[in-house]
Amino acid sequence: MIRLYILAGFAFMFLQLHLNGNLNKYINTRYAYLSISAIVLLGILFIFEFLRLYLKERRETDNEHEHMHDNEHHHNVHSHGHDHSHGESSKLKRLLGYVILIFPILTGIFLPVQTLDSSFVNAKGFSFPGIDTSADNPGYHQFLKPDTSVFYGKEGYEQVSHTEMSQFSSRQEINLTDKDYLKGLEAVYNFPNEFMGKTIGFNGFIYKGKQVDEKHYFVFRFGFIHCVADSGVFGMLVEFPKDIDLKDDEWVHVTGTLTSEFYQPFKQTIPVLKVSQWNNIDTPSDPYVYRTF
Known part of the structure; x- marks a missing residue:
């Protein structure tokens, strides 16, 4: 029974x-x-x-x-x-x-279902996938850069990544919607030179992290590649036009030009969005984004 x-x-x-x-x-x-x-x-x-x-x-x-x-x-x-x-x-x-x-x-x-926020980033620590992940560890919680390479062979991923890059690099202005947020970010991180100088816009929540100064904040979305086992927090370091006081978990829409700079905590050069326009927005009904294939 x-x-x-x-x-x-x-x-x-x-x-x-x-x-x-x-x-x-x-x-x-x-x-x-x-x-x-x-x-x-x-x-x-x-x-x-x-x-x-x-x-x-x-x-x-x-x-x-x-x-x-x-x-x-x-x-x-x-x-x-x-x-x-x-x-x-x-x-x-x-x-x-x-x-x-x-x-x-x-x-x-x-038990209530907890929506992830900046406290999750603080609890898990912050790292850059290019340094800390490996192709044989798909269960690793990802940060900053979406990485689907673990689900393809080397040649297969190279072909897929070039195909997806071409879908975005042909646009002069790239507005990353919920549907293509993870796919677009992965293309930007895989081929940053193809996107330098282009206008990119997206929604996300503020995370201060290890700031260089009061003009730099991370703007993130929590996302799922397949399930919670390969979930992560994805986004960019964003440079605002002036010193501002933003709080963790504030939701914003940012639009700016893609540049790059050396980020000391990661000890490497990463893409940075230099903002020209931004505004506060309401928290989305579904704060998560999902990888489309």
């Missing part, structure tokens, strides 16, 4: 994520069909488990009427001869297994 409740619990948890609109905080929304498939599969398993238990109970009821009382008594006496320690150990293992399965259900249903 406990297994029946566990199946129902997982199905309800996935269904709740869909109905509450929180699924996008765990996976790229283009893979939403996987969770829908899981709900259907769990529903089918629930029905089979329910029928199995129902038929089992019916058989046991029929057997009680058919068997003699003394046969039942003999069976009970015989069963008392088993090793009690073995039975208790088996029950303990089964109980532990149930606890492990029930825990994610309870946390998924009752």
Whole structure:
């Protein structure tokens, strides 16, 4: 019976994520069909488990009427001869297994889903993927630059990256929307010379980080390549036209010209957006962005 409740619990948890609109905080929304498939599969398993238990109970009821009382008594006496320690150990293992399965259900249903913000960047530390990541570690939480190279072979990624670069480099003014934010940023970081001097605009939240001065802030979006395992915080170092006082997690739209400069904390030259226009905006209904392929 406990297994029946566990199946129902997982199905309800996935269904709740869909109905509450929180699924996008765990996976790229283009893979939403996987969770829908899981709900259907769990529903089918629930029905089979329910029928199995129902038929089992019916058989046991029929057997009680058919068997003699003394046969039942003999069976009970015989069963008392088993090793009690073995039975208790088996029950303990089964109980532990149930606890492990029930825990994610309870946390998924009752704990609030936390929207990531600048505190996540502070907690995880800040680094540049070109230095700290490797192609055999796709589970690494990425920062600043989106990197999908781990999902392609070397030649495959080279071909894909050039194709995607050409989609953006032909534009003199590049407005990165939610849909192409990660793809556009990856093209800029892979081929910065192709974009120098071009006008780029995008939305994001402020993160002070290790500032050079009061004119430089990071502007970020949290994003998913596939799921939360390869999620990250992506954006650019932005130079504002004058000293301003911006707070972490303020949302802004920035437009400016792409330049580059040596950033001491990373000990390397990185793309920098030199802002010509900016304004505060409301926090988007969905603050995350997702990689399109």
